[in-house]
Amino acid sequence: MGEVLLEDLTKDFGEVVAVKEVNLTIHDGEFVVLLGPSGCGKTTTLRMIAGLEEITSGRILLDGRVLNDVHPRDRDIAMVFQNYALYPHMSVYKNMAFGLKMRKVDKGEIDRRVKSAAGILGIETLLGRYPGKLSGGQRQRVALGRAIVRDPRVFLFDEPLSNLDAKLRVQTRVELLKLHQHLAATSVYVTHDQVEAMTMGDRIVVMHEGVIQQVGPPMEVYQNPANQFVAGFIGSPAMNFLSATVRAEEGRIFLEGAGFRVPLPAERSGGLEGREGGEVVFGIRPEDMRLDAEGGIDGTVEIIEPVGSDIFLDLSVGGASLTARVESSVRMSQGERVRLRPDPARVHAFDPATGATLI
Amino acid sequence: MGREIGAGRASPSMIRRSASLLRRWVAGGGKRSLHSHLRWAGFFFVLPALIHLVIFKFYPMLQALRLSFFRYDLMSPPVFTGLENYKLLWENPLFHQSFWVSVKYMFGVSIPEWFFALGLALLLNRRMPGRAVIRLAYFFPIAMSQIVVAMVWKFMYHPFGLVNTILETFGVGRINWLSMEESALPALIAIGIWRGIPLFGVIYLAGLQAIPKEYHEAAIIDGAGVFQRFFYVTVPLLLPTIMFVMVLSLLSAVKVFLNPLVMTEGGPNGTTRVLPYFIYETGFAFFRMGEAAAASMVLFVFLFGLTLIQLRLLRRGGVE
Amino acid sequence: MRRKTMLRLGGALISLLTVGGVVVMLLPYFWMVSSSIKTGIEVFDLPIKWIPDEIQWVNYPNALSKGAFGVYFYNSFVVAFAVMAGNLVFCTLAGYGLAKFRFRHRELCFRLILSTLMLPLEIVLVPTFLVVRELGLVNTYGGLIAPLAVDAFGVFLMRQSIRDIPDSLIEAARMDGCSEFGIFWRIILPNCKPALGALALLAFRDNWDQFLWPFIVATTDDLKTFPLGLAQMEGIDSAAYHEIMALAVLGMIPAAFIFLFFQRAFVRGITLTGLKE
Numbered sequence: 031m032g033e034v035l036l037e038d039l040t041k042d043f044g045e046v047v048a049v050k051e052v053n054l055t056i057h058d059g060e061f062v063v064l065l066g067p068s069g070c071g072k073t074t075t076l077r078m079i080a081g082l083e084e085i086t087s088g089r090i091l092l093d094g095r096v097l098n099d100v101h102p103r104d105r106d107i108a109m110v111f112q113n114y115a116l117y118p119h120m121s122v123y124k125n126m127a128f129g130l131k132m133r134k135v136d137k138g139e140i141d142r143r144v145k146s147a148a149g150i151l152g153i154e155t156l157l158g159r160y161p162g163k164l165s166g167g168q169r170q171r172v173a174l175g176r177a178i179v180r181d182p183r184v185f186l187f188d189e190p191l192s193n194l195d196a197k198l199r200v201q202t203r204v205e206l207l208k209l210h211q212h213l214a215a216t217s218v219y220v221t222h223d224q225v226e227a228m229t230m231g232d233r234i235v236v237m238h239e240g241v242i243q244q245v246g247p248p249m250e251v252y253q254n255p256a257n258q259f260v261a262g263f264i265g266s267p268a269m270n271f272l273s274a275t276v277r278a279e280e281g282r283i284f285l286e287g288a289g290f291r292v293p294l295p296a297e298r299s300g301g302l303e304g305r306e307g308g309e310v311v312f313g314i315r316p317e318d319m320r321l322d323a324e325g326g327i328d329g330t331v332e333i334i335e336p337v338g339s340d341i342f343l344d345l346s347v348g349g350a351s352l353t354a355r356v357e358s359s360v361r362m363s364q365g366e367r368v369r370l371r372p373d374p375a376r377v378h379a380f381d382p383a384t385g386a387t388l389i
Numbered sequence: 390m391g392r393e394i395g396a397g398r399a400s401p402s403m404i405r406r407s408a409s410l411l412r413r414w415v416a417g418g419g420k421r422s423l424h425s426h427l428r429w430a431g432f433f434f435v436l437p438a439l440i441h442l443v444i445f446k447f448y449p450m451l452q453a454l455r456l457s458f459f460r461y462d463l464m465s466p467p468v469f470t471g472l473e474n475y476k477l478l479w480e481n482p483l484f485h486q487s488f489w490v491s492v493k494y495m496f497g498v499s500i501p502e503w504f505f506a507l508g509l510a511l512l513l514n515r516r517m518p519g520r521a522v523i524r525l526a527y528f529f530p531i532a533m534s535q536i537v538v539a540m541v542w543k544f545m546y547h548p549f550g551l552v553n554t555i556l557e558t559f560g561v562g563r564i565n566w567l568s569m570e571e572s573a574l575p576a577l578i579a580i581g582i583w584r585g586i587p588l589f590g591v592i593y594l595a596g597l598q599a600i601p602k603e604y605h606e607a608a609i610i611d612g613a614g615v616f617q618r619f620f621y622v623t624v625p626l627l628l629p630t631i632m633f634v635m636v637l638s639l640l641s642a643v644k645v646f647l648n649p650l651v652m653t654e655g656g657p658n659g660t661t662r663v664l665p666y667f668i669y670e671t672g673f674a675f676f677r678m679g680e681a682a683a684a685s686m687v688l689f690v691f692l693f694g695l696t697l698i699q700l701r702l703l704r705r706g707g708v709e
Numbered sequence: 710m711r712r713k714t715m716l717r718l719g720g721a722l723i724s725l726l727t728v729g730g731v732v733v734m735l736l737p738y739f740w741m742v743s744s745s746i747k748t749g750i751e752v753f754d755l756p757i758k759w760i761p762d763e764i765q766w767v768n769y770p771n772a773l774s775k776g777a778f779g780v781y782f783y784n785s786f787v788v789a790f791a792v793m794a795g796n797l798v799f800c801t802l803a804g805y806g807l808a809k810f811r812f813r814h815r816e817l818c819f820r821l822i823l824s825t826l827m828l829p830l831e832i833v834l835v836p837t838f839l840v841v842r843e844l845g846l847v848n849t850y851g852g853l854i855a856p857l858a859v860d861a862f863g864v865f866l867m868r869q870s871i872r873d874i875p876d877s878l879i880e881a882a883r884m885d886g887c888s889e890f891g892i893f894w895r896i897i898l899p900n901c902k903p904a905l906g907a908l909a910l911l912a913f914r915d916n917w918d919q920f921l922w923p924f925i926v927a928t929t930d931d932l933k934t935f936p937l938g939l940a941q942m943e944g945i946d947s948a949a950y951h952e953i954m955a956l957a958v959l960g961m962i963p964a965a966f967i968f969l970f971f972q973r974a975f976v977r978g979i980t981l982t983g984l985k986e
């Protein structure tokens with residue numbers, strides 16, 4: 031078992047409110063990713079679950095038991111630190127055994143568990159070495175091993191991949207997922223890397239300035255962002271935002287601005303009702319447009335960025351900039367004028383004042 | 390027992406209260422939350438040292454202040470005399486002499502130390518063959534006892550000792566260093582400098598090594614010469630260390646006691662009677678405890694002011 | 710070409726200076742050792758013979774017999790080790806508390822402790838003696854040791870060094886189930902060995918060396934420390950330089966030993982301290 035419940039969880043450091051009234055249920059066996067820009071309170075949330083940070087108000091429950099005043103050692107929660115926090119003066123074996131030794135597990139059992147965890151992670155040959163003599167990837171595994179041997183109800187990860195190089199990061203990401211499938215333990219994973227979040231999370235929790243913006247499965251968050259912040263944060267290159275005016279003509283709704291005029295299908299325009307003539311933010315992802323001489327967006331090519339599989343075009347649309355993804359077969363030159371047609375089903379609009387999603 | 394002087398001992402109820410706090414802390418982590426436990430934990434780690442310093446530094450300091458207003462000879466009960474002790478000191482030419490001897494010794498030792506030690510650290514920070522051995526040779530004297538140093542140098546300064554022998558080869562006549570008024574204090578100052586250089590050298594060296602190489606490399610690329618690099622890179626970055634060495638060297642120079650005691654007995658004619666020696670003599674040879682305490686207070690105020698000025702000056706330097 | 714020769718010449722000069730410096734720093738010690746194996750007359754012979762024709766080992770037993778030096782050495786060891794132990798324990802605990810915990814008035818505590826650097830024993834000599842007398846510790850080992858058992862510089866050194874240990878190690882240990890004292894013992898101590906080495910060395914040196922305090926508080930012969938014994942012997946027999954030097958050599962050995970034992974830790978300990986801030 032390992033169901034974690036966060037109720038109105040709040041943390042302030044004097045003036046700074048790091049985490050504000052967070053409510054979240056993390057189901058048993060689920061892999062939840064906390065995602066958000068630097069300083070949004072991810073680490074603080076994680077550390078409160080671990081018991082390393084005092085809770086200002088609210089509650090944390092694990093399987094129905096209130097953890098607020100429970101010592102970290104008694105929470106049955108293990109954590110993998112960003113810098114791994116391996117004890118430099120202990121061998122890999124001792125590092126992994128330490129938590130069990132402190133819990134007075136008997137020697138034979140410790141040995142069995144350490145060896146088995148080492149087996150799962152493929153680090154049997156490292157057991158006698160010291161952390162100072164390991165590569166980044168090896169340290170990362172040892173840190174994982176130290177968490178695994180304890181067989182906790184919940185695993186916490188604080189950006190465990192951020193100290194690895196790009197290639198190793200991708201590889202380790204896959205291994206971590208496999209490991210999760212194998213162990214099926216509840217995991218809370220903090221990252222500011224949205225690719226990690228998208229690929230790993232059963233659900234992702236997007237945070238901003240200490241407040242949860244949206245919780246949901248990755249694709250759901252990607253396709254139906256709850257607000258402009260989430261829409262802009264998830265996806266790379268990021269969603270384009272252009273300020274627009276809502277127009278109603280001949281019973282159809284258009285989003286109109288300098289250099290574009292985009293019609294909306296009737297079934298999607300409900301959210302804009304009553305806003306005719308008003309300002310909104312028009313949002314469209316680079317991959318949700320295609321070249322079309324009849325398209326509603328009129329731009330001038332400024333920069334062409336081929337990335338192999340695709341080409342990213344940086345366009346100037348009525349003075350604002352917009353990025354579009356086109357197929358790599360397209361030939362294009364700088365200064366050329368192009369027209370783009372947005373996929374009507376993927377057009378977004380946000381309230382310019384609150385950032386709330388309208389469509 | 391010197392009950393008369395002591396303010397009350399720690400009361401039983403105070404002890405009981407702290408004992409129960411301690412027990413609660415040791416048991417802590419169970420009932421109360423980790424974090425209130427931690428707030429106490431840090432304090433309890435510091436507490437033993439704090440208690441020690443209260444008993445053996447702050448309380449004596451207050452006692453010294455109190456005692457400086459009394460006449461006390463260890464035998465008969467102390468008698469309150471107001472500012473009498475300070476007045477006695479003020480009128481005592483030996484105290485004035487002592488004060489200036491101490492000042493001369495302090496600066497005479499510490500100022501050359503700042504420069505020599507820095508020079509040594511710069512030398513040892515260079516790459517050269519056998520550096521490890523040379524470093525070891527320089528730092529070895531750190532381990533030497535003061536008494537050994539005192540004995541060796543007393544012998545060195547003997548009219549037929551090594552110092553005179555060496556000087557003689559340069560055509561200087563033999564001098565009885567320790568028994569002449571002009572030479573006794575300089576002789577002791579020389580020992581102080583010689584003795585202090587290795588320790589302060591290590592501290593400087595540590596500071597030098599803490600300066601990231603990139604700064605020097607950047608300065609080289611910018612075309613800075615050796616001296617420019619020293620003044621624009623090394624010195625500013627070394628400032629905290631310099632400050633530390635300055636304070637520490639003054640504080641350790643002012644404590645000198647053993648050398649004047651065993652080498653010159655404060656003589657000839659009081660020219661090496663530093664303040665600690667004066668305090669010792671007044672208190673434990675003449676049993677004028679009150680006056681000795683008053684002298685301690687004067688010395689303390691002097692040190693305190695000096696340290697404050699130094700910190701102020703250097704902080705200003707550090708900001709610029 | 711010219712520039713290169715100049716540079717090399719400069720380098721050679723500096724190296725010469727470095728080596729010359731070593732000689733100046735160590736010469737007195739060579740002379741001490743050399744004199745300790747000469748006869749009382751040979752010590753003033755000119756020109757100086759650094760190694761005498763006949764080595765007078767007998768100076769050593771002769772010198773030792775001029776006082777209860779066995780007792781003095783023993784006392785010095787007791788004081789030096791006890792004070793060293795006190796420093797290692799209390800300074801490290803305090804350094805840990807100041808470096809890694811937040812509590813009310815922490816900065817004030819730190820400043821108070823540092824301010825005692827301005828209150829060396831030499832200054833609070835009289836009242837410290839009175840306190841020790843009040844505690845009934847005059848002429849006891851306790852009286853010799855207690856006032857020296859904590860030193861502000863040691864606290865400073867340990868605080869600086871412990872601050873460099875990442876907080877996450879402590880937190881990992883906390884989650885691993887270590888008690889707060891367990892963290893200190895199993896995580897902090899093993900990770901500040903260089904600083905502990907530096908502290909041990911300095912504490913040993915300064916207290917093997919204690920002169921003033923024993924001089925005041927230990928009036929009976931069986932509590933005298935080595936420096937007192939040596940000074941006393943010198944006072945009686947001030948012309949016996951060969952024997953005084955023999956005793957000085959003996960007095961140098963323990964500290965020298967400790968130095969060689971700790972020297973790597975020492976230099977690293979100070980280096981790591983780096984005197985940041």
Ligand SMILES: Nc1ncnc2c1ncn2[C@@H]1O[C@H](COP(=O)(O)OP(=O)(O)OP(=O)(O)O)[C@@H](O)[C@H]1O
Pocket residue numbers: 043046047048066067068069070071072073074075222
């Ligand atoms: N000990 C502290 N004292 C004061 N403020 C803190 C402390 N720890 C965190 N904060 C503040 O709380 C906010 C949230 O910090 P947190 O470390 O949780 O961010 P994060 O989302 O993990 O960011 P990052 O991606 O950079 O790690 C930040 O504004 C930070 O400055």
Ligand SMILES: [Mg+2]
Pocket residue numbers: 072073074
């Ligand atoms: Mg973080």
